[in-house]
Amino acid sequence: MTQTDQIVLPAKRRGGETLHFALRNKKLLVGAFVVLAALVLAIAGPILHDVSPTEYIGVPGQAPGGDHLLGTTMFGQDVYSQFVHGLRSTFLVGLLGGGLAAVVGMVVGFVAGYRGGWVDEILNMVTNILLVIPTLAVLIIIAAYLKVRGVMVEALFIGFTSWPWAARAVRAQTLTLASRDFVDLARLSGVRTWKIITREIAPNMSSYLFMTFILLFGGAVLAAATLDFIGLGPTDGMSLGLMMNNAVKWSALQLGLWWWFVPPGIGITAVVGALYVMNVGLDEVFNPRLRET
Amino acid sequence: MRQYFGRKALIYALTFFVAVTINWMIPRFMPGDPIQGLVARAQVADPASVDAMRAHYTNLFGLDVPWWQQYVNFWAALLRGDMGISIWAFPTPVTDLIIRAVPYTLGLLIPAILLSWWAGNRFGAFAARRKWLDNTVLPIGYLLTATPYMWLALLLAWTLAILAGIFPVSHAYSFAVQPSWSWEFLGSLAVHWVLPFSSLFLVMFGGWAIGMRNLIIYELESDYANYLQALGARSRLVRGYAFRNAVLPQITGLALQLGTIVAGALVTEIVFSYPGIGHLILQAINNQDFFLLQGAFLFIVLGVLVANFIIDVVYTLVDPRTRIRMQGNAV
Amino acid sequence: MGLRVNDLKVYYQTLRGEVKALDGVTFAVGDGEILGLAGESGCGKTTLGKSLIRMDGRMRHTGGTVELDGAELPIGDDRRMNRFRFSEVSIIPQYAMSAMNPTRKIGKMVADLLESRGLRYRNLAGELERRLDLVELPREVLGSYPLELSGGMKQRMVMVISTLLDPSLLIADEITSALDVSTQKAVARTLVGFRDRGFVRSVIFITHDISLTYQIADTIMVMYAGKVAEKARADVIVNAPRHPYTKLLISSLPEVGVRYADRKLAGIPGSPPSLLDPPTGCRFRDRCPLAHDKCAEEPPAVEVEPDHFVACWKA
Secondary structure, eight states: OHHHHHOOOOGGGHHHHHHHTTTTTTHHHHHHHHHHHHHHHHHHHHHSSSSSSOOOOOOTTTSSSSTTTTTTTTTOBBHHHHHHHHHHHHHHHIIIIIHHHHHHHHHHHHHHHHHHHHHHHHHHHHHHHHHHSSHHHHHHHEEEEEEEEHHHHHHHHHHHHHHHHHHOOOHHHHHHHHOOOOOOHHHHOOOOOHHIIIIIIHHHHHHHHHHHHHHHHHHHHHHHHHIIIIIIIOOOOHHHHHHHHHOOOOOOHHTOOHHHHHHHHHHHHHHHHHHHHHHHHHHHHHHHGGGOO | HHHHHHHHHHHHHHHHHHHHHHHHHHHHHHHHHHHHHHHHHHHHOOHHHHHHHHHHHHHHHTTTSOHHHHHHHHHHHHTTTTTOOOOTTTTSSSHHHHHHHHHHHHHHHHHHHHHHHHHHHHHHHHHOOOHHHHHHHHHHHHHHHSSHHHHHHHHHHIIIISSSSSOOOOSSSOOTTTTSSSHHHHHOOOOHHHHHHHHHHHHHHHHHHHHHHHHHHHHSSSSSHHHHHTTTTTHHHHHHHHHHHHHHHHHHHHHHHHHHHHHHHHHHHHHHTSSSSHHHHHHHHHTHHHHHHHHHHHHHHHHHHHHHHHHHHHHHHHHHHHHHHHHHHOO | EEEEEEEEEEEEETTEEEEEEEEEEEEEEEETOEEEEOOOTTTSSHHHHHHHHHOOEEEEEEEEEEEEETOOOTTOOOHHHTTTTTTTEEEEEGGGGGGSSSSSHHHHHHHHHHHHOOOHHHHHHHHHHHHHHHHHHHHHGGSSSSGGGGGHHEEEEEEEHHTTTOSSSSEEESSSTTTTTHHHHHHHHHHHHHHHSOOEEEEEEOOOOHHHHHHOOOOEEEEEEEEEEEEEEHHHHHHHHEEEEEEEEHEEEETSTTTGTTTTOOOSSSOOSSSSSSOOSSTGGGGGGTOOEEEEEGGEEEEEETTEEOOOOTT
């Protein structure tokens, strides 16, 4: 395999090669397009459509069309406004929660993998414990005791509980990289640990780290939706999970108000699904073995 | 062997210890006074009753002794199986409520996990074979795993129960029948079970199918597969090996996913008002019933730990490599 | 009879176009002959080895023929080629350390493989055990998982499996690169032993290590950028090379024979040309110290003396 790769890929062209494949990878392009479209809607939607998501402003239980694009809830709230505000929370939770989890996971993984010894033992133990604890159940307990909950706090908690598998994966990657020549060289020339990690190890697995972040992003969005749906969502905001929670709480199913619970699910599924598909695309781009001819 | 399981058991024991400690700590160290909150939510105006309630709750939580003793008492009660009295279903003990709910949750979860795992693996391996199938299965699989459990549950409830009227929309059995071993009751149970089971099954199925598809592709690129093909082995043999080897990480994947799956079951139960643990948790949250909530939490942790241990044992039985490493000797 | 390869062209399909990894290769390997195949990485030697037994998905058989013992090998047809694999053409892959299924006992794997080829394990078990004895592997390895074997043991096990059906042609692809020097020698000697006992009739021994090739090969073929540069008896290639590339390659290896110890280690400056759009004429022209105008035309392979072929205008 290495032999043929050398034929196909002269080393200096590899950067251009990645871009070349990236721009031709359908999965990556479609996924990125959907995510970006949702992001634009989440940013611009609430600005262009200046209607409060919580105020009772219309005829209750109106079907989509008419005055309100996606209809109204059974209290007369504007569903479209709830949707775009909820989408905003979705991205916020994903970015913050997923980002935080990625940072914690990377730090733990790098340090455990690079330092080894008792540091590794302890970090590994902590990681393993958090890995088997059903973290969503922990989040439920914590959230239940919080009287005021914001999207930020939710993201924070999700971030601090969802990093273990990332740490484990990063640790494994670091272990293989730490034994390579260029890392040895840096170590021999007395470069500090932290510098070796940030200058030598992290850049060499940047694609891997990025893909880890994407998965954590998706996981954070789904975790937040679950919490919100149980009724532990933001007390002072709007989220897609909260929309579904309200819809179920006020019998939208029985009353046939499908526009109340269908859009939020579409929003979450589209964003998370597109992220996952994008990830497969990225995997194919970074990993020549998976490329199709 | 003993060392391997000893290490695992230590981790599980530590995990349980940590979980119990978290459970003990949260109400005591959270900002704000939970008892104050409980009393306030009871909306009693009479100061005498307020004081009585406060004393009652303080005593109930065992807050009137030093913290270390509270901790010891907490463990002692727990080991007796005493998780307190439910406020929502006063005066039923939390343990009783949970024991009543568990069969429903397990009845949904275990078939859904096992069947989706089996079918997803089969289907993913099958899809990896043909390009057109792969191209259709892959996006659908990703959409399914990206679907929030409750949303698929809502969609199924709305389309198949409300609109089409094929299945009942909520509860575990019709209130017209009495729980008994009659065909009528079992039939009612089965009909009510289909939708929550299906929504759990479908979301998980997507995940397993994709996982297997990706793993098979990696396995078919692996050295042993190339070697066998170079020696002209039939693709049946190569695929058989690849499937077997790809199943192993899927077993580990099951262990890693358990937490998420359980959470999925909780919200699915909520959508269908299915009387399992998820339903209890919702009631506990709506009624500020912290004993019930914490009892349910501990039970979930315990269940996940037991399941993890079972998966560990199964894995060592199936993967010769872990067995050999455990014995730690080469020929 | 042996192997006859005539003007073989195998290209890689890539998004940028065709990579001409093998571009008109002609040579023959006789019965009982060990042919050493040498050259820098990317010269096409691994592609040649793969082409003769199993091409990967991106390779296309674009032209030329391969004949083994008088029968044409359908190398471009994966399905029809299956009949020849293992029994006629076999391979010891460069990844011998990981060539066996890690989750299956070795004996079971061999049985699966044989049964998959329509053969009875029982009929061959005796021969298999005799050959294990020969390479000094305990018979218990058949009941072990690959993980339980050391690197050298795995290597020998794969050698035994690959040659079990006494193939006419064996391709040994960089089989020593993962081993330490003493093991390398042992493996090479085992290979010669297999040939001497008739387990294999002819061998193509692919390596970048000319000194090792020299010790076991009868003939050495040097490839450059998808073409044959020079092919001759091993001692001729090492002692009296004619192609400037061979000369540079030999002189860059100080450990080949004492005679060359006084020579300076001269790496070859520059790198091989891109095979996506190879230059016309001699492909070594840009790096050749002897290049002149004539080299803009492609040099034909000329038999300068019996069994010594050189593709160079200056030879």
